[in-house]
Amino acid sequence: MSVVADPPRTPPRALLPPARLDAAHYEPPRVPPEVLRHSSVPDTLGVGRPGKVGLLELGFERVGDRTELVRHYQKSPLQIMRPLYFDPHRPDLPITFLMSTGGGVVQADRLRTDLSFGPGTSGHVTTQAATKVYRMEHDYAVAQTFLTVGPDAYVEYLPDPVIPYVDSRFYQRTVITADPTATVLASETVLSGRLAHGERNAYQVFASDFELRRPGGELVALDTVRLEPGGAGGIGGRSVDGPAVLAGHSVMACFFAVSPLAPARELADLLHEALAGRGLPYGVSVLPQDCGAWVRVLGEHTEAVTLALGAAWDAVRRRLIGVPAPDLRKT
Secondary structure, eight states: OOOOOOOOOOOOOGGSOOOSSSHHHSSSSSHHHHHHHTTTOOSSSSSTTTEEEEEEEEEEEEEEEEEEEEEEEEEEEEEEEEOOOOOOOOOOOOEEEEEESSSSSSSTTEEEEEEEEEETTTEEEESSSSSSOOOOOSSSSEEEEEEOOOOOOOOOOOOOOOOOOTTTTEEEEEEEOTTTTTTEEEEEEEESOOGGOOOOSSSEEEEEEEEOOOOOEEEEEEEEEEEOOOTTTTTOOOSSSSSSTTTTSSSOOOOEEEOOOOOOHHHHHHHHHHHTTTSSOOOOOOOOGGGGEEEEEEEEHHHHHHHHHHHHHHHHHHHHSSSSSOOOOOO
16 A cells, blocks of 8 residues: 655745735835825836835844844845944944945835844944935835834834935835834934925925834834925925924924833933924824833924934933943944
């Protein structure tokens, strides 16, 4: 009697990890209608064509007495150099600069960055420079960042500003999945255009979603930004200068401090003290479930807002891990 082994079964599609170049991997599950209305087929390279899908995957784990990069995949235009260890007060903490070989975001780009920090890790992630979003004649561009932070980890995600150029259409989605015992400091800054060139709110649309979730997928907080001035001609757009939007200002930023290492109200007071007296309008509040605090700040000049965020970062860092923020010296 012979026995024939059953052929291996292929797991259902839903159980397989998504292929990196499947549209389901790099396309967001939902694009805001303000952006989606610009969907079209470019007369140059379209969505999914070579060079249009940028992917970056970084995995950090605790190795010995410091955190090290143990998994790394990149697909142009997204890339990094090796992480650096130059924080004099936290030599165990890697500082990683996100880079782009393309110099900016163009129409039909689909960019996805996955950052994973394991239990007990620490790290700082930022960009090499501001993210420039160029003029678009067809379609739109998307950049998604997924930051997963494990138990007892400490992670800072503080990218440089986004600069939407004339007639650009851009959707930015940031999803932070943090263990309840983890600490995450994160920020987001957008300019109203190339301020040094006199551009102001000449983009078609800038949309942003910032999501804070728990490992099971529970949504804890969602910050939504929709700016639709309508482009250089202002056709079809809406005012973004109202009191509930930019209120006539040129720079908007937010800073989130999610941590169990200090009471949420104490973190909110720290943020308030860090921004008080700077001549900038801002608002501070406690996050849902008392998991931390956040602040939104407006300003006329990039430098003033950047200094304010730096002061908030430094104050919260000193309280949570007992050391000041390092000087990154990007310029």
